[in-house]
Amino acid sequence: MTQTHKTYGLVTALAMIIVNVIFYVTGLTFKTGWAGYVQYVPFLIGIILNAQAYSKANDANVTYGSVFTSGFKSSAITALVLLAWTFLSVYLIFPEMKDKSMEMAAEQMAKNPNMTDEQIEMGLEMTKKFFIPFMVGGVIFGTMFFGAIFSLIGAAFAKRNPAPKA
Numbered sequence: 001m002t003q004t005h006k007t008y009g010l011v012t013a014l015a016m017i018i019v020n021v022i023f024y025v026t027g028l029t030f031k032t033g034w035a036g037y038v039q040y041v042p043f044l045i046g047i048i049l050n051a052q053a054y055s056k057a058n059d060a061n062v063t064y065g066s067v068f069t070s071g072f073k074s075s076a077i078t079a080l081v082l083l084a085w086t087f088l089s090v091y092l093i094f095p096e097m098k099d100k101s102m103e104m105a106a107e108q109m110a111k112n113p114n115m116t117d118e119q120i121e122m123g124l125e126m127t128k129k130f131f132i133p134f135m136v137g138g139v140i141f142g143t144m145f146f147g148a149i150f151s152l153i154g155a156a157f158a159k160r161n162p163a164p165k166a
Helices: 005-026 034-038 041-057 064-093 096-110 117-129 131-157
Strands: none
Touching: 005 034, 005 041, 005 064, 041 064, 041 131, 064 096, 064 131, 096 117, 117 131
16 A cells, blocks of 8 residues: 655644744744644644545555554654654744743643642642653644544545455
8 A cells, every 4th residue: 555644744744833833933822722723723634635645545445444544644753743843942943932831831820719829839840840741742642632533534534445355
C-alpha cells in the first residue's frame, strides 16, 4: 500500500506552526475561548486531506481501519514536529512565552474564589517545577487525542472500495 502519512504529517504540522506563530504575534495565543480551537482547524483539514490522498493513492482499495491508521500515523508525525517546535519556541524563539504562560496560570488561579494566596503560590511553584513534563504531555496527549478523533472523521470522508478477499 502506498503511504501518505509522512508528507501530510509534516505539512499539517507546518500549517499548525504558521497559525501558532500568527496567533502568538497577534496576542491571541493566551486568550481563552475560540482562539485555542481555531489552531486545530489546519489539523483537521490535514488529516482529512491525508485520508483522501491515501485512498486515492491506493485506488480506493482501502478499509476504514487502514485509512484511520494512516491518519493516526500522520497525527503522530505532527505531534513529534509540534513537540520539537514547542521546545524551540519556548526556549529559543519566544523565551518570554514561559513567563506569559505562568502569568496566565496565575490569573486563572486567582479567578477561583476558593484558592488562597498560599495555594496559588504553591500551584505556581508546582507549575514551574513541572513545566517541561506538563508541556511535553500537553503537546503529545492533546495532539494524539485530537488526532484520533480527526482520523475517525477523515476515514469517514475517504472513498473506500476495498477489493473482496479471494
